Amino acid sequence: MIRRRALAAAIIIGVLAALGPVLPAYPLTLITQALIFGILAMSLDVLLGYTGLPSLGQAAYFGVAAYAVALLATERQVGLLGCAAAGIALAAVTAAVFGVVAIRARGTYFLMITLALGMVVWGLAFRWVSLTKGDNGVSGVPRPELGALSLSAPLPFFYFALVTAAVSWTLLGLLVMSPFGLGLKGIRGSESRMEALGYNVWLHKYLAFVIAGVFAGVAGVLWAYYNGFVGPTDVQLVTSVEALLMTALGGPGTLIGPVLGAGIIVFLKNFVSVYTKRWLLILGAVYIGVILFAPHGVVGAFRRQRR
Amino acid sequence: MRARVMRLILTVAVVLAGTVPGPARAQSGPIKIGLLVPLTGAASALGKDMLAGTELYLDEINRQVAGRKIELIVEDTEGVTATALTKARKLVDQDHVAILTGGLLASTGYALHPFADAAKIPTTYPVMSSDDLTQRKPAKWVVRTGWNSSQSMHAFGEWVARNLKYKKVATIGFDYAFGWETVGGFQRTFEEQGGQIIQKIWTPLNTTDFSPFIAQIKPDADAVFAVFFGRGSLQFVKQYAETGLKAKIPLIGNGTVTDESVLPQMGDEALGVYTALHYSAALDNPANKKYAKAFEAKAGKIPSYYAETCYTNMRWIVEAIKAINGKVEDREAFLAALKKVELKDFPRGPVVIDKWGNPIQNIYVRKVERVGGQLQNSVIFTYPAVSQFWKYNPEEFLKQPLYTRDYPPCKYC
Numbered sequence: 001m002i003r004r005r006a007l008a009a010a011i012i013i014g015v016l017a018a019l020g021p022v023l024p025a026y027p028l029t030l031i032t033q034a035l036i037f038g039i040l041a042m043s044l045d046v047l048l049g050y051t052g053l054p055s056l057g058q059a060a061y062f063g064v065a066a067y068a069v070a071l072l073a074t075e076r077q078v079g080l081l082g083c084a085a086a087g088i089a090l091a092a093v094t095a096a097v098f099g100v101v102a103i104r105a106r107g108t109y110f111l112m113i114t115l116a117l118g119m120v121v122w123g124l125a126f127r128w129v130s131l132t133k134g135d136n137g138v139s140g141v142p143r144p145e146l147g148a149l150s151l152s153a154p155l156p157f158f159y160f161a162l163v164t165a166a167v168s169w170t171l172l173g174l175l176v177m178s179p180f181g182l183g184l185k186g187i188r189g190s191e192s193r194m195e196a197l198g199y200n201v202w203l204h205k206y207l208a209f210v211i212a213g214v215f216a217g218v219a220g221v222l223w224a225y226y227n228g229f230v231g232p233t234d235v236q237l238v239t240s241v242e243a244l245l246m247t248a249l250g251g252p253g254t255l256i257g258p259v260l261g262a263g264i265i266v267f268l269k270n271f272v273s274v275y276t277k278r279w280l281l282i283l284g285a286v287y288i289g290v291i292l293f294a295p296h297g298v299v300g301a302f303r304r305q306r307r
Numbered sequence: 308m309r310a311r312v313m314r315l316i317l318t319v320a321v322v323l324a325g326t327v328p329g330p331a332r333a334q335s336g337p338i339k340i341g342l343l344v345p346l347t348g349a350a351s352a353l354g355k356d357m358l359a360g361t362e363l364y365l366d367e368i369n370r371q372v373a374g375r376k377i378e379l380i381v382e383d384t385e386g387v388t389a390t391a392l393t394k395a396r397k398l399v400d401q402d403h404v405a406i407l408t409g410g411l412l413a414s415t416g417y418a419l420h421p422f423a424d425a426a427k428i429p430t431t432y433p434v435m436s437s438d439d440l441t442q443r444k445p446a447k448w449v450v451r452t453g454w455n456s457s458q459s460m461h462a463f464g465e466w467v468a469r470n471l472k473y474k475k476v477a478t479i480g481f482d483y484a485f486g487w488e489t490v491g492g493f494q495r496t497f498e499e500q501g502g503q504i505i506q507k508i509w510t511p512l513n514t515t516d517f518s519p520f521i522a523q524i525k526p527d528a529d530a531v532f533a534v535f536f537g538r539g540s541l542q543f544v545k546q547y548a549e550t551g552l553k554a555k556i557p558l559i560g561n562g563t564v565t566d567e568s569v570l571p572q573m574g575d576e577a578l579g580v581y582t583a584l585h586y587s588a589a590l591d592n593p594a595n596k597k598y599a600k601a602f603e604a605k606a607g608k609i610p611s612y613y614a615e616t617c618y619t620n621m622r623w624i625v626e627a628i629k630a631i632n633g634k635v636e637d638r639e640a641f642l643a644a645l646k647k648v649e650l651k652d653f654p655r656g657p658v659v660i661d662k663w664g665n666p667i668q669n670i671y672v673r674k675v676e677r678v679g680g681q682l683q684n685s686v687i688f689t690y691p692a693v694s695q696f697w698k699y700n701p702e703e704f705l706k707q708p709l710y711t712r713d714y715p716p717c718k719y720c
Contacts, residue, residue, distance in 0.1 A: 026401035033393065126483075129712065135483040135512070136437065137388060137414040140421040154400075229418035233387050270393060273383050277346050 002177070009256055013166050017159070025154045029226075032158045034259075034266040035165040036222045041246040041258030042172055043215035048244070049253030050176050051208045052188035054111050057118030058243045060098070061091040061213040063235025064121060065220030070138040070230040071131070080144035080151075087224070088217040094121070095213020103205045106191075118240050125232040137231025141224050151225070161222055165259070168215055172255055175211065184208055249290050251297025260298055337376040338628060338635050340621075341398030343409035345386035349513075350411055353537065353613050354386075356568060357409065357434065359606045360614035364621040367601070372625050373633030380404060388414045395419060399426050405635035406430065406624060409617075413437035413484050420446040429642045433620035434613060438488050439709050441665035441695060450645045451665050452620040452658075454585045456485055457492025457710060459562060461697035462670040462690040463583035464496030467559060470688075471581070473529035475505045475719075476559075479520060479543075480534030482509035482712070489534045489561045491710020494717075496697065503719040509712065514539065517546045524552065531556050536563035541572055548576030562586075562684075565675050568611035570682050577675045577682055585666075585693075586612045586655040587673050587684040595654035609681075610654075619653045626650065657692070665695045 016031065023031075040062055047053040065087035072078040072086055098117045105113050125132045132138065143152040151157045175181050183204050186194045195201050224230050233239070242265065250261025268286065272279040294301035342361055345354035358381060370377045380402050382394035391410060398404045407423065407430040410416060416435035423430040423446055430449045432440065436456045440449070467473055476497065480486035486509065494504045506525050510517065515538070524531060531552075535543050540563065547553055553576070562584025565577055588599055588609045598618060602610040610618075627644035628635060635641050646664070651657040656669040670693045673684035696704045708714050 024401060026397050029393075029396055029400070135412075135414055136417050139414075139417040227389055227392055227418075228421060229388060229392060229414075231388050231414050231418075233389060233414075238387075269390075270397065274397075277383065279383075280347055 005256070006173075009166075009169065012256075013162065016162055020155055020158055020162075028154045028158050030266055030270055031263075032154070032161045032226060034263040035158075035161045036219050036226055037243070037246060037262035037266060038259030039165050039168050039222070040216055040219035040243050041250065041262045042168060042255055043212045043219065044243050044247050045252055045255055045258045046172060046176070046184075046208055046212045046215070048247050049251075049255075049258075050181060050188060051184045051205060053205065053209070054107075054244070055102075055114040055209075055212070056111050056237065056240050056244065057098070057102075057114035057116075057121075058212070058216050059235050059237070059239035060118040060121040061095050061216035062220040062223065062239065062243075063125060063230070064094045065091040065217035066224040066230040066234055067125065067132060067138065069221050069224035070141045073141050073144075073224070074138060080146060083144070083224075084221045087221040088214055091217025091220060092210060092214045095210045095216075099206050099209040099213070103202060103209060115237065115240070118235070118237060122232055122235045122237070125235050132232075135232060137229055137233075139229045141228045141230070143228070144225055157226065161226070164218065164222060168218055169255060169259070172215065176255065180204070180207070245287065247297075249287065249297055251294075251300035251303075254297065254299040254303070257297050257299030264298070335375070337378040338372070338633065339378045339380055339402055339404040340624065341395070341402060341404035341407045341409075342379060342381045343384050343391050343394055343398075343407070343415075344381060345411055346381075346383040348386040350386040350537070353411060353434075353568060353611075354383075356606075356611050356613040357411075357617040360602070360610065360617035361621045363598075363602055363605055363614075364618045364625070366605075368625060372628050375633045377625075384409075384411070384415065386411060388412060388418050391415045392418055392422065395422055399428050404428075405638075405641065408433065408620060408624065410435050413440075416440045417444070420444065420449060423448040427638055429638055429645055431620055431624060431645065433616040436488075437484055438695070441661075441663045442705060443709060445663050448642060449664060450642075450660060452623045453616045453666070454668070455665055455695045456488035457495075458665075458693060458695050458697075459583045459585055459670045460489050460492030461496045462693050463559075463561075463672060464493040464498075464502070465500055466583070466672050466688060466690070467493075467530075467581070468497050468500030468502040471530070471557075471559070473502060475503050475527060475529045476532050477506040477508070477524050477528040477530075477556075478504060478532045478534070479508040479510065479517075479524070480532075481512050481514075481536075481539060483512055484711075485536075486534045487712050488710045490532070491715060493532060493561075494715050495710075498715070498718075504717055505719045507717050507720065515542055517543045518550070521547055521550055521552065524556070526556075528556055530559050533558060533560035533564050535560070536566065537569065540564045540566070540569045544573060544580070545576050557581075562612065562673070565673070565684055566611050566613075567609045567684070568613055570675070570684070571608060573675075573682060575677075578677060580675045581672065582675075582684065583670055583672045584612060584684075585668050585670055586615050587671050587686050588615075589673075589678075589683040589685055590654065590656070590671065591686070592652075592654070592656065594652040598654040609683075615654050619655060619658070622650075622653065623648050659692075661694055663695070663701075667692050667694045669693065 044058045047055050068087040068090045069083040072083045102113045246261035247258040251257030344357045384391035432451045433453045478490045559581040562582050567588045626648045630644040649659045658666045658668045670690040671686045672688040676685045
């Protein structure tokens, strides 16, 4: 099964890579955007799908990393490696601090605490004007250079995002298949039983929380470079909710599902809106349809059917 | 399984293939204009005004200029800057528009600046008013056809000090760039004329209950200066009157407080409020009378500044296209033409562009009055040809910091 999934993923990555040079700039940038949100949704999947922790604050780590990159790149002219390291490290530290507060709670309370913590970051982004430029946001983030290769054109940046997404998928895939990942699944199934078996449930959850934060940070780094602009809307609740919807739509607990969910949402948002002003209605209908007919998400439904 | 995966891949490929555009059209094709407006989300009412104003002008000229058809491509920004950027990329990369226009939020303006310069795409901002967009951080490819936040307030500060003779004024406004720049512009000229700002109250964006903030207003103020827009204006003006404070301390404000986008929903609570802006639907000139009548017939309401500025913006673009005989493919020439447009008969009056890309235009001091049963912003004084730098020397003006929450400092608080 694992081999087959790896093969499917390899085919998708291969097709995307082959399509790259053929596609015009705009669809290419949309796929890039979908890949970035795919990484964010995958990071959330570690919490939601594997550990059973519904977080409404994933945009916080995404945003912290994006702000770090944007500020370092525009004001200190720091290169790709420095920016990425700082962004991911800051996301990890933020997740490590927030995790101490959030992991104590369960279910709805966990949802509310992560929401509140996310709003704290949003508040900082909005009000700490001397650092974040407040509502105006940080604009003009230049696309980075990878050695001698400039990533400023859509195509190289697309490959950069594709490779990052593939590496993230592989690492997270290894993580969820590891004994640690199986422990997380056990916690999702029954916390008390895992505790009785002698697992350190708190530590498992905490580590999962921090790891999710790190990968949200990876997505944030890409986002800052991709858009060239970071503002309070990037750390807003709406972004967290969107990540949650992507995960739920694609199929929580499947890793590749959330990426697909991200793709579906990005494309619906940007293509349907061309044809109708009522595109939110269609997006809503898709959500309802998925909840009614595929409660385990698109990929979840595929896998269930095969069983 | 395999078959299913293959089917999925094929579907994806077909969908993607459908998005591939045809070869770029030759010069005789339509001139494409890309418009970014919020049609969904909290700001959608303003977005609809922007769209209505734009379309009104295009319909007047039958969507044709210099022998070429005009094709307007409208994209919804949701009032979110990241979405606006994505849509801007779509308009430029996929639709190959000749010019980009629209946008509502200041942050969208700052984000589009580097984009427009990198893509070398002529761009106009009819609404986005943040000062630095044409002051300390101008973009070569962007022309502002609207206004900037402190422009009308420099004039208003002087006018209030000289004519209403207020000495002490308390300010209250939304706590973000637009509020700060508006209050900053007012404070600077008002205090130079001998007035004193004795208090600055900032309310979070999207505040709906203003009573705790109104309760803080110092009782020895001669007037309260307010900066709000949209629903905030409606709520604030209403609550201010309800507390009974309006009878004791008169209300003045920036133009969006009583803009025609909210004025029809207001009642007697708005009567007598003094504001200033570069437009009023009640402006008494032939161009505006004709325009306001046509807009009411089309949209069923009086034109707001959002509608007027987009109408004027579209006429502006069309005039520039005429000046280069429709050859919009020469982008440098198109940009130069946009900067050279100089017309005397816009609904808002005569306008020219300064070398930083901001309009020099009339500023109108208005007072809300009831005429024929309807509230209107009656123009009671006109400052002709006001620059974004007021009467200051531009170079010296630019050496000062941007107006923010704490600049100019509140010396008399």
